[in-house]
Amino acid sequence: MKKLVSVLMAGTMALSLAACGSGKDNANTFTFANELDIKNLDSSDADDGMSFNAMHAVIDGLMDVDKDGKVTYGIAKEHTVSDDGLTHTFVLRDAKWSNGDPVRAQDFVYAWQRILKKSGNYAYMMGSDGAHLAGADELMAKNEAGSELTQEDLDTLGVKAVDDQTLVVRLTSPVSYFEELMTFPCYFPQNEKFTEEQGQNYGKSADAILSNGSFVMESWEPGSKAVFTKNEDYWDADSVKLDKLVMNLVQEPTVAAQNFDSGNNDYAPIDSDLVDKYKDNDAFWNVKSGFLFYVMPNLQNADLQNQNLRKALSLAIDREDFAQNVLKDGSIEANGFVPEDLSKGPNGEDFREDAKDFTTYDANAAQEALNQALQELGKSEVTLRLLYGTDESPMDTMATYLQNAFTKLAGLNIEMVATTKQDRIYNKEANGDFDLACTRWGPDYGDPTTYLYLMKTGNNNNYGKWSNEQYDALLNQVNTELDVQKRWDLMLQAEELAMNDYANIPVFQKGNTALLNPKVKDLVNQQVGTPFTFKYVNKEG
Template structure:
């Protein structure tokens, strides 16, 4: 691949990167965005990956959205009132239309929110104490977990109702300070009930099976290849949209994406670590915080891994700074805890990571000492562990290889590499507890520490390692209802300390992204929280 890129580079030496990009033509302004990932679907009840969120947000607006600076602003809602006790939220909806000409109504939100719980959607938990704390959500999810099929009467107990076509009322069990930000997340997007029911199981799986109320309308979609979108002329905020066409080049390997960037066929192309040195001094090069925490999930069903010294040895054996700086080289940095930096600001204006302790370090001598102690406690001469990772979720394979080398430095530890796909890793092997150690990641759904801390609560659907701690659970229950922001902040710091001191999971690095970006392009909004990219305000200089 490097040889191929070198040949291509030689052929286009005379072409300035600054001249790259789709730009403006006879058909108007076209912006082309490349991604290593595919779009799963556009169903807010089912999709759970960043690329699907990008595509979904291009065509659908929720109650709240983002402005050109990435700040929370009104979208389908034009007004939001909160009761004095913080438990009742009332949204007034603006005049907006779906792409089939029907009005966007309050019932579209009621239907969507009930549907995600009824269908046990991947983000259903965010309706309850794992997110918005909507009245009745936890009780309804408990029924579905017990195998009960929810009736219409059951769903009506969910604390969301359409007072009229333009008024949505939401009842909460506890005040949620970040409620408006939650409303920008895809699982809270509206769905036109009549259209969705007509589509049935095909809903949101093709351009003809999805309606738009957002900046763009999906025109074509070839899974694993390309998706195209045109400007939605009926969009309520159409004056803010400068593009005529948005193109997403899907499943492009970074070297290919870079080649296409140089030839003018991509305006944005994420690049891998081995390309950073080549492009880092070019004006088109950019890097930023992606928001993901990459970590090792430990399966506590493995009796060997129940030994704390073994988990301690694994953590101490990882040189995180070396990995981030000298291997990834893409703006990533070592993880010092389970809450990434630049995620959440506390009541006194401080970053959570600055306020909390550091829980990671590299010390191979101490790692070996912990390993020796673990073997003695286990009564074994050696321990064998399987390290699970997905080969199609870069840089997971790079991380897995680095961890294999790091863990191999420990005498008495044997590592077996288990390579698979992301889907199989999560939904088959991890879901079935068929792993010992798993290379995994989490992207924040909202900018509060609970978006990470909730993952380690006993019974959380993403707690595939089944770590459990009564003190931690009790503390997180307090966090869920604590109204005093200072007290709540300290509880979350304490909770992270409980989990990290016990090596509930082993943080490795905070993901950065390096990319090539057309210098003629402005207005791409990137956030490390929620939907990664917003295309509404993208513009291209002529």
């Protein structure tokens, strides 16, 4: 049964905007500015949006997105699914790597095995928290137990190259959004010979990455600039209108906006401080993103194991005031842990519409909850460290707002811990060195589980160590439930359980504000997965 499902990713917008603004650059060059750097282009390791943007510019997966953000074929030209939904067969088209090698089914097998062998940041997406590949959970468990995975072990993973053009994938449970998953970078292929030759350098420089996609990376100066040129040997080269793609890296919004005004950027993100200046400009661009910003309590802290303390923190936040009067960038208050416009249920309703609202602002109730917590803890006051990254706007703005809100509660002291995003995640959060962490999550795919799995016991991103057997049991049922309505109801129940226990404290759903050159058409921006697709960008003369 041939099955090509065109799924409109939640919140996807194909940008075809008319704006007045910059445009000095060559008509066939698109210059994209961003506050963040590219971490690397290794799909077994990278886990940030900017790296995904760059990676997707040079690499196609089995599936891709079209101009409207809908799922379409990429390296695969045909996809069939068995009647029980457990076996997916992909037939690959004739495509080449930039060194001239053909793209083979084995390139996907190698890449998927490699991310598990390395315990990559997105290895969990191979198992029951993602694609449900047969054998993935067992391999991850063996790895976590300290056993190095052998090739014999890896060959038990449910992905096989029948021949150079045929890839067969076996699952443990049907996954309705499997095609959408295949657009996500952790499922991208890697050329085994080239990757092994590069070793630890793979994906860390322009010379250490191959392309099978729209562009070839010409140069990359970390922290400064990355330049890409059109891949003339790309299988879909006729769809690529640009000759060159330039990424200006680590440009803070004020500088990016100045460069936009002077014609040196075609796309420039701006923050809340610049919204009032540009909001009436025709170049002003604003959409809702899928990123949820939230506070993660560390339950290894004995005080934060007290539910009333976590409740007090949540009640003390005036989310509407923060989103509308401080950020002013289209952000909205978060009423739950699953954002708006992510996924629709069997009845066609958005998850947030079906779910309850779990957040409210009530300063008096917050103080009452804190008083109760202090009584239960036998303390007159509590001091908590609030961790945040200064290089991941508007995290610092959120942290300052939270500090002000929390310290209005008598008996609660807040110590601010400022650091970088990398240190926040990979050192302090990973090692449990925090009390409260300002963090965020962007959806990897258009299903509520991309958020709900974050609070499951043992999830790699559950740094706060909240754990609930009933919650885990609900998500295990979600993984195997074939009835779509029952599955939907189970996810609603799971969110309610976690939010009523203040497992995490949602604050706001991010809005994106930027300036966009009037000549730019068909820049695809997505709420789910890789933020931007540059393949179709057309810059008019």
